[in-house]
Amino acid sequence: AQSVTQLDSQVPVFEEAPVELRCNYSSSVSVYLFWYVQYPNQGLQLLLKYLSGSTLVKGINGFEAEFNKSQTSFHLRKPSVHISDTAEYFCAVEVFSGGYNKLIFGAGTRLAVHP
């Protein structure tokens, strides 16, 4: 069965520091990978996605992620965070099973940016 593991439930960081949010997935078939952000009391917003091609994907708000097939990872990075990046971040994998696609989410990582 496919699964997504976000290795850190919470990541505290100071403003302007770099951050990496880790995500590993398990799947025996080709996958599409996503990172979503959820600000307090809001819905999910797509940060970036990997469908194919270049393994380094750039998204909104200065975030980027690197797809590593051999390590089955899709870690999210930002070189310098802002207070406004405080949110919960979800890694997700879309898999095709039984003829239909399904989006499977990790448990989420809460990023807290401190001044």
Added chain:
Amino acid sequence: NAGVTQTPKFQVLKTGQSMTLQCAQDMNHEYMSWYRQDPGMGLRLIHYSVGAGITDQGEVPNGYNVSRSTTEDFPLRLLSAAPSQTSVYFCASTSRAYGYTFGSGTRLTVV
């Protein structure tokens, strides 16, 4: 504005009551789905639909029913609410070109 509209935004139910969470999209997407979000568990798929008249179960379907009579609407029904169904519910509409578009969520409390 194009997108996914969920109603209501907040709801409190008593155990045993029934209700329907509404979801509508105006993007003409065939694929729609319902997720529940619980602390420390991310989002889990409840039910999904690949087109009008076609629905199927996701990871956590027990206690929920769905139907898809039109492309636009995908309501989620709780027939007899239980405290374990206290959660935030998200509806999503999907296309290959634009990926998943999520609604703003319904926060449900069952007391």
